[in-house]
Amino acid sequence: MRGGHPYLVVVVTVSTLLFPLFVRSGETEKKFNVSAEDFDSFTEKFHRFYKVNSEEFKSRHLNVQNSTKRHAYLNSFSTVPQSAEYGINRFSDFSQKEFRDLFLRAHADRAPLFSGLKTEGLPVKFDWRDKVVVAPVQNQEACGSCWAFSVVGAIQSVHAIGGSQLQQLSVQQVLDCSFRNKGCNGGSTYQALDWLKQTRVKLVPQSEYPYKAETGICHFFSQSHGGVSVKNFTAHDFSGQEEAMMGQLVERGPLAVVVDAVSWQDYLGGVIQHHCSSQHSNHAVLLVGYNTIGDVPYWIVQNSWGTAWGNEGYVYIKIGGNVCGIADYVAAVFL
Structure with missing residues (x-):
């Protein structure tokens, strides 16, 4: 970064x-x-x-x-x-500083460049939502918890891909208990995943530990309590290698990525192709698919600002050129 x-x-x-x-x-x-x-x-x-x-x-x-x-x-x-369209939305009465301070609170640790091989024979379009393994769009509200939503989104999808029933896991548990992060004041997807890997904490269903949009006291569960734990994860920089990144998405499941979302304050829909720099990553989201059919190939990204924002809670970003810094920090989860 x-x-x-x-x-x-x-x-x-x-x-x-x-x-x-x-x-x-x-x-x-x-x-x-x-x-x-x-x-x-x-x-x-x-x-x-x-x-x-x-x-x-x-x-x-x-x-x-x-x-x-x-x-x-x-x-x-x-x-x-x-092309992307920009206009009046639910964030229009925020100043740009307020918007950044409230909603863009993720930061990314530097990731090594991806050195693997490209996956051959990839489909021209792929969307994990078609497999019914992506949970509905959530709303982080006025809490800088995007990093937790991104990580939990990846975990619950990979869990469902493995044959389990899709269920929403607790974002609040990660928000309260990932001690290396700062709750609603921001955090790192890497630190959250590393904490989950090292401690083997089991994420419980959201119904057992509901989201409050504020940082709370960590609620501990016994080791015998059911839940989903993380065995491992990878984090790479795919700059200049977005085709290889497509392979990771298809092979590993939805990916936790950290982007520059400053211009997203005004986003209404369409494919972002310009004025979305990768100067500084500040927002964590979930990459769920891509589409290379048509003149403008694009990534399909689930956000955590509710369904009234963007394309029913999703944003499309042009593939190639590392638009919005989407390839700078890409994490895959193993359960």
């Missing part, structure tokens, strides 16, 4: 390209103005409750107006079929 202060790079780059575009005529400015009525519609749709004319109301209104400028910039790249 890259060092330095990556957010500054992203913000300055966008600002430099963006704001000169919007110092224009009154007609153009009007295009980006979000009226009070429009903002009322936004608050009603997304169940926000801000006291009218309060400082928070004004601040949130301004954030939505600023988001429309970002959308115009991001959509200016969408000139080919299947």
Whole structure:
């Protein structure tokens, strides 16, 4: 993963390209103005409750107006079929800093470059959802727990691929008990998987240890208690080797990956092909499939921001070029 202060790079780059575009005529400015009525519609749709004319109301209104400028910039790249679309969504009243601080709390340890062989004869499209081994999209809410959702998503899928009934395992257990991580304040998929491997902790069903969207006290279970434990895992950097990464997905099951999701604040759907740098990985997700049919091959990625975001909770990312840093840190689980 890259060092330095990556957010500054992203913000300055966008600002430099963006704001000169919007110092224009009154007609153009009007295009980006979000009226009070429009903002009322936004608050009603997304169940926000801000006291009218309060400082928070004004601040949130301004954030939505600023988001429309970002959308115009991001959509200016969408000139080919299947391109990603950006617009108003449930995150539009967050400032970019708030969004990062709340939802982008994963970090990735440096992984060795993959040195294995490519898998020959891969299908042109593959989706683990077709095998009924991927649990429904979850919502991490205002908790930086994406790293735990990613790891648990991979484990429960691999468990189902092995012949067990698909069941949702406890994300809260990982959030509370993975002592090397920081709960809702962020964590590493590597540290979580290494903790599971070293301790042989059994993950229990979500029904026994439900998600609370806040860090709690670890609930321990006896060794005789049923659950799913991790025997081993691998973590590799597949930069420049995304075809080999496709083979890992088919052979190993859904993969826990860590990406740069700064631009995802405004994502509505389609295939992300641009302006999604790999300067700094900050969000963990679950890679469940790919599709190479058509002009733009893409990865199929399950997110943990609920089904109202993106493509019913999923995001599509162009294969090739390490878009969003999707190949930088890729973990496979063995049970």
